[in-house]
Amino acid sequence: xxxxxxxxxxxxxxxxxxxxxxxxxxxxxxxxxxxxxxxxxxxxxxxxxxxxxxxxxxxxxxxxxxxxxxxxxxxxxxxxxxxxxxxxxxxxxxxxxxxxxxxxxxxxxxxxxxxxxxxxxxxxxxxxxxxxxxxxxxxxxxxxxxxxxxxxxxxxxxxxxxxxxxxxxxxxxxxxxxxxxxxxxxxxxxxxxxxxxxxxxxxxxxxxxxxxxxxxxxxxxxxxxxxxxxxxxxxxxxxxxxxxxxxxxxxxxxxxxxxxxxxxxxxxxxxxxxxx
Ligand SMILES: [Zn+2]
Numbered sequence: 001x002x003x004x005x006x007x008x009x010x011x012x013x014x015x016x017x018x019x020x021x022x023x024x025x026x027x028x029x030x031x032x033x034x035x036x037x038x039x040x041x042x043x044x045x046x047x048x049x050x051x052x053x054x055x056x057x058x059x060x061x062x063x064x065x066x067x068x069x070x071x072x073x074x075x076x077x078x079x080x081x082x083x084x085x086x087x088x089x090x091x092x093x094x095x096x097x098x099x100x101x102x103x104x105x106x107x108x109x110x111x112x113x114x115x116x117x118x119x120x121x122x123x124x125x126x127x128x129x130x131x132x133x134x135x136x137x138x139x140x141x142x143x144x145x146x147x148x149x150x151x152x153x154x155x156x157x158x159x160x161x162x163x164x165x166x167x168x169x170x171x172x173x174x175x176x177x178x179x180x181x182x183x184x185x186x187x188x189x190x191x192x193x194x195x196x197x198x199x200x201x202x203x204x205x206x207x208x209x210x211x212x213x214x215x216x217x218x219x220x221x222x223x224x225x226x227x228x229x230x231x232x233x234x235x236x237x238x239x240x241x242x243x244x245x246x247x248x249x250x251x252x253x254x255x256x257x258x259x260x261x262x263x264x265x266x267x268x269x270x271x272x273x274x275x276x
Contacts, residue, residue, distance in 0.1 A: 003253070003262050008091050010266040015273040023074035023090070026114055031072060033117035034110055034144060039101040043068070043108060056103040068108040071095060075115035075205075075249055082203060082245040083119070089269045093249035094207040096138035097163060104140065105162060105252075112205045112249060113144045116151060119203065129201035130154065131192065131235060132169075134209025134251035135219030136162050141207075142169035152199045156188055158220045171195050177220045181227030184212070189234060196238055203245045206235055210253025210264035217254040225264075232268040236275050248272060 011018060028040055042048070044065040053060060074090035081088035095107035116128050130145070132138035132155040145151040152170045159174030166172070173191045175184060196204075211219035213228060223231070239246045248268050255261040 003258070003265065004092055006259070006262040007250070007265045010262055011091060011269050014266070015270045018269070018273050020091070021077070023070045023077060023092075025066060025069040026072035026076060026109070030076060030114055030118055031069065031109055033121070034100065034113040035098075036101050040065075043103075052103060055105075056108065057106045058108075064108060068095070068111075072109045072111040072114040075111040075247070076118045078247045078249070079115040079119045079203070079205070080122075082247045083123075086243070087240065087246045087248075087272050089248035089272070091250070091265075091269070094134065094209070094251035095140075096132055096134060096207050096251065097136070097140045099140040099143045102140070105136065107140060110140050110144060112141060112207060115205060115247065116145075120150075123202075126150070127200065127202045128152070129196065129199055129204045130207070131196075131204055131239075132156070132207040132209070132251070133188070133212065133231060133235065134207050135211040135216065135221050136209075136252065137166050137172065137174075138169065138207060139163045139165070139167040142167040145169075152195065152201065154192060154195055156184075156191065161220050162218070175221070179221050181214075181221075181223040184221060184223055185227060185230055185234070188231060192235070193238055196242075201244055203247065204239045205247045205249065206239070206268070207249055207251040208232070208235075208265075208268045209251035210255065210261055211251070213253075213255055213260070213264055215256045215260070217256060218252070219254070228264060228267065229271070232271045236268070236272050240272075240275055246272065
């Protein structure tokens with residue numbers, strides 16, 4: 001998969017002011033703030049019963065553990081960097097379908113949940129908002145933070161798309177299949193700002209999602225590149241306008257044009273760097 005090095009190269013050339021640091025693997029102790037030890041063992045030993053393998057959607061490979069631990073470690077680092085600098089990104093991550101003992105939809109460890117719990121260990125009173133604008137609902141994240149009053153989960157997604165079984169978050173905005181870009185932006189603006197102002201988060205994790213584009217294979221939305229620029233600007237301006245630290249992670253992207261997927265993933269990071 002070359003989308004991670006390609007995304008990195010795009011960010012490096014278009015936003016050279018951004019300091020890009022290597023990720024590190026999340027330790028098993030860090031991953032266990034979200035997942036069970038038994039589940040970590042299953043992933044590291046490559047034990048995937050066939051139903052689990054189908055739900056995960058990735059080929060079974062012993063290197064998966066390290067890949068996903070790196071993804072979670074990157075989000076932990078981005079979380080702490082955002083608290084220091086106001087804004088940071090993991091050039092990957094956003095594995096929002098993963099829950100405590102369940103991989104789903106290409107997601108094995110829930111990197112944002114690991115990041116939130118890691119910040120919370122250092123700063124127990126931190127109020128965190130997770131803004132998920134990926135085309136699919138963040139069901140795993142919702143499940144993990146259900147009943148946690150210090151974490152607000154927001155997801156705007158296609159109502160009748162993967163995952164078939166939705167898990168309620170604090171605010172869900174389900175949209176029609178093939179929603180037009182203007183209508184999407186209208187729903188986003190009407191729902192997110194009031195939720196953000198009411199909750200008053202200390203930090204925001206944003207699962208951006210590139211699969212809202214009209215040529216995505218799985219997203220089932222009709223946003224153009226310009227709509228996505230406007231979506232990104234709205235989230236960035238809202239969060240940074242209130243001086244709230246912002247952590248950006250990728251989420252999904254499956255465009256027919258693979259290079260466009262890379263560009264769409266890099267775009268929120270580049271836009272955020274311009275706002276800085
Ligand atoms: Zn998605």
